[in-house]
Amino acid sequence: MYSKPVIPLYCTLGFHHVDKNKAIRIGSEKFPATPSQIELVESQQVSNYKLVRIGQSIIRFIDQWVVEPILTLRRFAHILVLFIPVAVTVPIVFFGQKIGQEDTTGTLWWYDFLATQMERAGPTFIKLAQWIASRTDLFPLALCARLSKLHSNVDPHPFSYTKQVIEKAFGRPLDQVFTELDPVPLGVGAIAQVYKARLRPGILLNHSEEQFTLNENIMTSDSVQVLGKEGKPVVLHTAVAIKVLHPKARQIVQRDLIIMQYCAKLLTLIPTIHWLSLPDEVRVFGEMMKEQLDLRGEADNLKRFNEHFKDSYNVKFPKPLSAFSTKDMLLEEHEKGIPLDLFLKQASWAREHDVECVFDHRIADIGLNAFLHMLIFYNFVHADLHPGNIMVEFYKPSAYHPLRLAWSKLIGNELIDDGELAVNRILAVKEDPYKLQKELEVLDKEGYSPRLVFIDTGLVNELNDVNRRNFLDLFQAIAKFDGYRTGELMVERCKSPELVVHPDVFALRMQNLILGLKQNTFHLGAVKIGNLLHETMNMVRSHHVRLEGDFVNIVVSTMLLEGIGRQLNPDLDLLKNALPVLRDYSIKEGGKVALENIKYPQANGHWIKVWIFLELRNYLGRNTRDEEWLQLW
Incomplete structure (x- = not known):
């Protein structure tokens, strides 16, 4: 949510005026106005003529209670034309060859048809599809996978x-x-x-x-x-x-949200989907859309x-x-960078041709490190971290070294960071993987390092105190390999614990899942956190454990970032990458946590405990009797 602009004192006192040149006049003085100031002042201006104000009120009334309902009904008719065929073809999901545990070829065809119609329905439904793709706790994974690939097909406005x-x-x-x-x-x-x-x-x-x-x-x-x-x-x-x-855009989205709210209330009458609480989810989606508008x-x-x-x-x-x-x-x-997709494609080409990757491991580490800082340090996470929103630039670390900078200024030969030239060199050969590989190797020898640029920050995740505490408790239970307690916490603190199907069975399934993670950890291989979270979302959906949307978005972001990182570095270990961040956080917050533990015994240093465990895991990884020692611990 944005910070509302502070209304200047001269506005509150009524001395403001915007002239025809869009300058703010205060008394006899005139100041150039910025767009934000113009918007603020004009939004507060009221006509001095009573007749004009009455006319404006009548126009607003007609617009709100006559024109808008008619336009909403017309929009509803258009949506019906698009989605009635989707509803009619639902029975096809029961036909076709079985694929996996849940789906058939008919199911996958229907998912593709639904995605196509959502794309045709316009911006609100495209955003809805992208939001559904992030809710793997509520919707089948095959559907989420298809909708996650849905991109805007909107024609550009003139x-x-x-x-x-x-x-x-x-x-x-x-x-x-x-x-x-x-x-x-x-x-x-x-x-x-x-x-x-x-x-x-x-x-x-x-x-x-x-x-x-x-x-x-x-x-x-x-x-x-x-x-x-x-x-x-x-x-x-x-x-x-x-x-x-x-x-x-605002009017279209507002009409679509009204239609979705009514449809959600009708669908709630179906007993099998009552646990989804669709009206609440539509409300959350609506708030997200309004923030983006x-x-x-x-x-x-x-x-x-x-x-x-x-x-x-x-x-x-x-x-x-x-x-x-x-x-x-x-x-x-404006940032001139290289799309991350180019590096993902080059990494795949390098593995196929048995060529050593350049910069890929560093890019993966930087991305995960940035995400972990957002999550652990700042509790402010970019909520749309797909490759299209990440670019790569280059810079020369030597150009920022304090001693080198001082010496270069002393001799009158200042260091220049010509990272933009490196970007241009890469973009010039982006179509030829052989030339691209050679250019990357040359840049590496010349001392360049990658920098990640994150764009499109309209959506962020910020856990409130309750959700953050739940997240930390859950993280601690996983770190201690207490799978049953992990399952219990997820049930106790979900939105509708009374609607959970077989909570004891869910806790036991979580215990088995965490035991599998524990065995991998004892072998000290790279633990695939994404796989663990993927299986957890499967169980959450089948047992109707309805989690908070912000919590699920953090989970999905973790899965997505690890997936991107593993494309660049197949041996990537998220837990190992978390160690430096946890060390820094523990040094920064350690004293504060200690004081809180004295004053409030229930306030535990969760991240610090996770850090200690991971340090132990990392240390024992250097010893031959690692499994025996970890089991004893």
């Missing part, structure tokens, strides 16, 4: 609409805001599309808090040097990405991620321009 949104936000023509603006979108999503542009330096100079002033050793092709207000040269990064909501929320998320990772060289998030962002438009720093 550039004329984008121009209208931007000019209204800035209160001036496009050519007074940007020196360049490519009318062809970089990407088109379900609810918005993105463009690349270059801001005029003067726009940034008037708002110092939004300046992308760069370090002296990070010059890029998007950098310009201009004179600041004090006459000193200032380096600005002027390339921005502009995200603009599709026209009428206000682009100020994404700007706020970017700001928080930048604060958390400000000291990291190998993890980066684009910087947002909050003052230039509104509900319908987001401006953020």
Whole structure:
């Protein structure tokens, strides 16, 4: 959820006014207004004429109680046309050859048909499909796998609409805001599309808090040097990405949510799916959609991620321009990177040709390390971590070494981080895996290191105190290999414990699953946490253990990140990767936890206990009698 902008004092006192040039006038003084200020002030302006206010109220009433219901019914008719064939073909799931334990060829055909119709139904249903794909605790895994591959098939809205949104936000023509603006979108999503542009330096100079002033050793092709207000040269990064909501996106989503709510209430009458509590799930989905329809929320998320990772060289998030962002438009720093998919394909090619991978292990480690920091340190996790939202850049660590920097300045030969050139070299040979392999090897010899850039932060997971405590208790039970207690905790703290089918059997099944993990751990192989979580979600669904959505999203994110990491490094061990993060966290929080344990005995240092166990596991891995010692422990 975004932080609501603070209303300036002059607005609350009634002295505000926005003139025709979109400047804020206070008394006799005039100040250039940013889009966020314009939006804030205009939202509070009320006509001085009573007749106009009465007319506006009548128009709002007609729109809300006459026009909207008619348009909602028309939308409902369109949805019926799309999904009645889906309902009619349900019996086909009982036919066909058996595949696995749950599915038949008929089932898989029906899942594909459902995915196709959801894609045709528009942005809300595309987002719904992506959300269903994340709820492997509620829906069959084969269905989730198909829906997870569903991408937006929305036609781009016309550039004329984008121009209208931007000019209204800035209160001036496009050519007074940007020196360049490519009318062809970089990407088109379900609810918005993105463009690349270059801001005029003067726009940034008037708002110092939004300046992308760069370090002296990070010059890029998007950098310009201009004179600041004090006459000193200032380096600005002027390339921005502009995200603009599709026209009428809010109205369409609102109508779809009303229809979904009514349908969910009707479906709840079916006894076999009562445990899903579909109205509650639709409400949660609706809240998620509404957050994404206000682009100020994404700007706020970017700001928080930048604060958390400000000291990291190998993890980066684009910087947002909050003052230039509104509900319908987001401006953020444009990042020129290499799609992670390119490295995933190259890793597969390298294994097929028995070639040593370059950078793959480091990229996998950086990604998992970033995720673990989000989860353990900050409790603020990017909730949409698929490969399309991760890019790879390069940088030279030597350009940031304090001693080298000092010496280079002393002799007048400053170090330059030319990471952008490395990106361009890779993109130039991306179609030829042989040339790409050679170029990666050359970059490695030249001392380059990879940096991951995470984009599209509209969705985040942030566990509340209760869910975080439940998560830590569960993690502790797993770390202690107490499978039965793990199952009991999941049942006790789920949303509807009274609807769980055979809770004792569920706990026993969890015990068997954790015992399998324990045996793998004794052999000190790379424990596949994703497999464990995958099996757990299977059991959760079959026993109707309804978990909190945020908790499940964390589980799914863990599975997804480990899956991506293993494509780059088949021997990846999430527990081993967690050790450095847990060490840092334990050093940082150890004293605080100790004091809490004295004051509140029930406040346990869960992460610290997990850290101690993993350190023991890591230490015993170097000894020959590892299994015997671990069993004794």
